[in-house]
Amino acid sequence: MSITVGRLELAHTLLNASGTWDAVEAQRLFGEANPGMAGFVTKTVTAEPRPGNPAPRIAPSRMGLLNSIGLPGPGRDAFLETLLPELATIVAGPIICSVGGFSLGEYVETVEQLDHHSDCDAIELNVSCPNVESGCASIGGDAGETERLTAAARTATDKPLFVKLSASVADIAEIAKAAQAGGADALVCVNTVKATAINRWTHKSQFGGGGGGLSGAAIKPVALHAVLACSDATGLDIIGLGGVETKDDVEDLMSVGAKAVALGTALFRDPSLAKKLRFELGE
Template sequence: MNENLSIRFGSLELSNPLVAVSGTFGYGFDYEPVIPPEIFGAIVVKGTSLEPWPGNPPPRIVETPAGMLNAIGLENPGVEVLVEEYLPRLAARDVRVIVNVVGKTVEEYVGVARRLQGIEGVDALELNVSCPNVKAGGMSFGTSPAAIDNLVGAVRAATDAPLIVKLTPNVTDIAEVARAAEEAGADAISLINTLLGMAIDVDAGKPVLANVVGGLSGPAVRPVALRCVYQVRAATSLPILGLGGVASAEDVIAFIMAGASAVGIGTALFADPLAPHRILSDLAAYRARYDEWPVGRAHL
């Protein structure tokens, strides 16, 4: 990988700013050989719970203008399968791995963090307090500064790993939530998770998704994500993993200028699996314009 694309994201040195985001890249291997996991600065593996979660009934996805809604419901085989099956395979590869952690209760989040404590190949944890598609936990933690404080504090005490808190845009004041995460001991913020939305099948006269509502992602959400990154950068000093609708190198630079020092790509992989290759190639030209990555440059 091109060395001059490297960037510091908190305590992690990434080979480049591009990160495959949780829920869009499985455990790193589904897109091989089209997208080898090594091309990313880091990958965030699927949201992982203490016990297996079955996920929501179908239909789980629907296309929307410049994006899609999903209501997967955090289907995952649980932390034990992650540790036994996927992390050893990832440890054999030259890629930084961030584990997205989910739970219905504080104790479940803490349980996952404890199980991952000291496991080889886990570079950071990303606390998912922002999934709109599960009935308990998820977004209910991320919309309340008090709940964030309680959860982040408890997980902080259970792990030495860098702790990233992934925020939802479905709040009135995202800066307030980010400050709560910072005060509770988070090492970094990632944002945004999906925007709550829905679609209706007018022929059937009912919602398209079995879960009724789902999370909107794709280029449609990019301006919202950029705004959130900008606001959180202004409100905290934590490093930011910015994501939401990123599909080009220009998008990556825009998120960096808004304040991100790592930039996620997700839904764009579905539309164009060659997008990461193209972005990294184009990023080299952007990088050459600057002495250092222009993190936060757009702040006046």
């Protein structure tokens, strides 16, 4: 049974979270680009190529994973010219392009170019990455900035426009309302939660790039609260994510307002998880 999320039609409810799945490598390794997923959400695209943060980038946590990846990627031009067309040949379902930036202008220029690209089916504004020094989370932490960015992106595209929010804010419902006021079609709740891991010898962050975000089972309650609060505040369609591992997790998020659900960290230990959950959900 197909569903519609923010004007985007999906064959079923399960997606990947941006930055947690490399469809090209999955195709090469497993013979399936996005197994069990209704579409594919790309890693966040930035204007310029980025190597990402220095190592170390990950640290274990009792109930999840800490990361400070720092948005590595080929940059907008290579993404549009090479990667996106390749994805279109291997991915099942629509392609949702995640967009990041370090200024409003960077975001809007990428959105404009994606609007003209036939392989992009929807756009997700990442205003919530905790692992870069400027842009992203600093925009998504402020309702006014979020509304301005969303409105500017809205004028640049007619494609379905999603805004991915952070729970590391004082009141996520206010940010959600700002995204709605700017013209978002749907919300994505939530990105990793700001967190860090400490080097016991230096008493400083373990990560080469500072920052840090927590994902995995530890943040499922945070995600539930965020989806509930944003749904109540806006009535918008929501893609829920955060700590989803089981059929119950999917159903819990949908019970508080999520229309689709994305898998992230749990895919790391089982790349076949979406297939298994589809079977358990009877989809």
